[in-house]
């Protein structure tokens with residue numbers, strides 16, 4: 447089993463709405479430091495499956511790092527496997543296998559003013575960011591939150607309580623489809639332009655995110671100030687993959703060479719030009735951190751310290767990250783004969 451997989455115990459199950467639950471988790475003392483997290487990050491949960499052994503799904507932490515316990519909030523997806531399994535089967539005392547927190551949907555500073563836009567279950571990282579900025583930072587927070595109706599609005603009461611507690615720093619705007627129809631570009635732009643903010647965080651279904659993004663562009667918000675967390679089910683399963691060496695690639699004259707610094711050790715391998723770095727590491731039995739292998743989660747971030755590389759996709763990174771040499775191992779290919787990479791992020 448990978449060193450990044452841990453068992454956590456479900457302490458409490460809270461029904462939030464008719465189709466969503468919060469799982470409050472207990473982490474054992476010896477792995478508590480491995481579960482330090484930043485607001486906006488997620489856990490990856492192993493859900494047993496009779497056909498494939500298991501599936502892996504990401505769930506954003508709805509708790510804030512200053513809360514006493516970690517919590518994730520899951521909304522049933524119609525026809526979906528894992529979300530329904532979790533809502534139907536998990537009870538207080540259940541154990542879950544999870545990967546350590548990861549993700550890059552995290553504010554660079556808690557002192558900047560943020561616009562947080564969510565629809566449906568997209569509220570989970572937004573709630574964590576809002577609570578953390580309010581409790582630990584000085585930034586002002588606007589939450590623009592779309593739902594079908596009041597009853598299906600996750601955290602409606604908690605947001606109202608926060609608004610009372612931080613009346614001078616938090617504004618919550620609910621967009622209820624039953625009252626206003628589906629959010630439109632013009633409608634969202636009209637709401638957003640009445641507020642001032644530094645950075646924007648968007649989370650929700652693809653349709654909502656693209657409307658919100660167009661609305662933001664239409665009123666002149668630069669793309670580099672907008673962060674997005676896209677909810678989708680993982681196609682790969684980091685719980686079932688093995689890190690046992692399958693195709694060792696010793697250094698060879700006709701391949702570039704990569705020296706990798708990871709977990710306090712250095713390793714040198716041949717790096718075939720069309721093989722992403724993560725594959726090279728896993729093939730050589732290195733327990734590198736990863737979740738999605740699709741560039742969305744940012745778990746395999748590392749730094750190019752020497753040499754030249756390129757990325758196939760870079761969804762989880764900002765232009766600023768890339769300028770600083772940060773790269774995603776699952777997407778990185780060599781461009782020079784010698785490369786030095788450090789897992790130091």
Ligand SMILES: Cc1cc2nc3c(=O)[nH]c(=O)nc-3n(C[C@H](O)[C@H](O)[C@H](O)COP(=O)(O)OP(=O)(O)OC[C@H]3O[C@@H](n4cnc5c(N)ncnc54)[C@H](O)[C@@H]3O)c2cc1C
Nearest residue numbers: 504505506520521523525526527528529567570677678679
């Ligand atoms: C970083 C991140 C954070 C996330 N955070 C949260 C969160 O906080 N809360 C939350 O609720 N979700 C969150 N998600 C989404 C979550 O990971 C799952 O994608 C979601 O729970 C649906 O998973 P599922 O197994 O229930 O659905 P799936 O079984 O993956 O199904 C998804 C959809 O595909 C359809 N489908 C399934 N199988 C087939 C098939 N064979 N043919 C055709 N259609 C099919 C289903 O009907 C359903 O509509 C997050 C995702 C990411 C990437």
